[in-house]
Amino acid sequence: MNTYEFTCPDCRSAIPVTDPMREATLANGCPICGRSVTGEHFAVRRRCERRSLDGGFDISNG
Numbered sequence: 001m002n003t004y005e006f007t008c009p010d011c012r013s014a015i016p017v018t019d020p021m022r023e024a025t026l027a028n029g030c031p032i033c034g035r036s037v038t039g040e041h042f043a044v045r046r047r048c049e050r051r052s053l054d055g056g057f058d059i060s061n062g
């Protein structure tokens, strides 16, 4: 499942959300202040950004 980071343009809360939570937030507005938001306020989170820390999986042959 995708995870998104919602950032409210009004109260500046940054909240990690899943797909259903994203839908609910789009429908109902910011869970903190109630401001209505659009898809622009969600950023997709990447899951394995820190992989190189434990495996040494470095793809840098260029």
Ligand SMILES: [Zn+2]
Pocket (backbone or CB within 6 Å): 008, 009, 010, 011, 012, 013, 030, 031, 032, 033, 034, 035
């Ligand atoms: Zn808010």
